[in-house]
Amino acid sequence: MYDETVIVTENRPLSGSHFLLSVESPRQAQATRPGQFAMLRILGRSDVLLRRPMSIYDLKDKNSQAKSGRQPGPPQVLQFLYKAVGRGTRLMSGLKPGEKVGLLGPLGHGFFEEEYLPRAHQTNEILHVAGGIGIAALLLPAKRLAEAGFRQRLFFGGRSKDDLVGIEDFRPLVRGMLMATENGSAGYRGFVTRPLEEYLARHSKKKFLLMVCGPGAMLRATVELAKRYGHPCLVSMENRMGCGLGVCLGCCIRVQGTGHEAYQRVCTEGPVFWAEKIVWDTGGSV
């Protein structure tokens, strides 16, 4: 974990109000494990104090970008895919190349902690299920799994076509992509859980591992499907965070357990949890 002031190299607008922010930090880029996040701080704003937790979307070797064909070396650049919705992300969307931001990372337990791997190897296919900007937590895991030769598939839902960002990055990694939009502007009309359920029902003999990230209602519905069809499910959780260091206890969610173990920190024990560990039905827990 490093606390650094880093330089923005690019802040590219994508569809809708999505952006892809690139910042340079060789130390953090090389320390990142798939599914981890970083806390990004807008500098020079005394009214917006707290850092914002951001999934580390991708890592890049800045030299290999310039000279195509060269084998990429160790990464120096971290990329964050985000949607400008609140005060922090709207400020972020105004960042220009050359400007500085505070970056604390990499943080948390990602998708490839020791305990997860044995179950990944027992599956026929990894199913990534993303809701909206939740896609940002899944690219690095998908890249790592593709390198290791896993079969993968992406289920991606959003409000409209504009929300389906980053699909080109997934295309070479997965055997298939199924989209759903609430307004029907791309893929199935409705929630992503519909094509997911059809797929699970059609392949009821196969063993899957689900990796999920998205808004609360989508997570709950996906976890319910995984449970019904008997597949293990890893979820990358989101919550408001004060520090990212495990000290403010602001990001705690309800998990199986009692006493002070009834809540765990998304920033430290998470953000990736086994779905069955999380208590999903308590008011306000996620």
Add this chain to the structure above:
Amino acid sequence: MSARIKSGWLSQGKGQASPSEQFVPQIETEIAGVRFQNPVWTASGTFGYGKEFSSLIDLNDLGAIVVKGISPEPMEGNPSPRIYETESGMLNAIGLQNVGARRFLTEKLPFLRTLRARCVVNVFAYSTEDYVRCIEILNEGEGIAAYELNISCPNTRCGGMVFGSDPKLTEEVVAASKKAARYPLFVKLSPNVTDITVFARAAECAGADALSLVNTLVGMAIDVETRTPRLWNVTGGLSGPSIKPVALRMVYQAARAVRVPIVGLGGISTTEDALEFFIAGARAVQVGTANFYDPGSSVRIVQGLRDYCKRKRLHLSEIIGSLKVPGR
């Protein structure tokens, strides 16, 4: 009230040092017989049990670490959402999730004991008997510099602030805790009162060795789209730079009302903030919310204080309570 520390250089007299001689400012501070290498501490609930920050800053540079509120039994805390960012501040309603006094002694204290920074243990309970019980458990621990009695937490259902918003209850819980305590007893006061000096005096009368002020201000925020509170607990404690002027005023008032030392906190994030509290009368300060977004701030304030003292050729003891009010 004098915070001067007896050491060799003081008897020499400041005026005798030649201008070319390097001025070495004295920033140690002494409270209730405990010496702290400097007056910059980290506030309870913003620094975990210290170790969480060990890869980011040198903990040995701090004067003290005030650990997260410890209760006699482990506490699970409140459901989410527990925090919400406001303009220049944040609301929290964590609900004092902690490992409990026994596990603190076995799992957290051994590491804290190895540091040059002192360990101050914030103590929380729901009844006078439980405050005493918590202190009795903690008394078994070695290497605790002092207790900080939290009678001002706004985020738990039936305890905490109740003690800190009734002078009689303040006296009762402080007297009982003082009697039980093996280590010096600091009392952390709530700003959610009409007259802070009443509570400062009540705590002092009951035997408090020092006062920490202030805890968070009770506040709230509402999501107008859903017309629901931003926090599960509906209300929460406001902290951060937005509360600093209120905290500073209360430190100033309390420092004039009591003889015991004051530890000032509330929105401190820079050296200048800390200096304001010293000038208003605080003998030490605590950095709180700033630890969340700027983990290096406390250590930078230690250096900034040294630089200020050097530039002004003043020792910390000469700054404390040195406010000049023109024309009076």
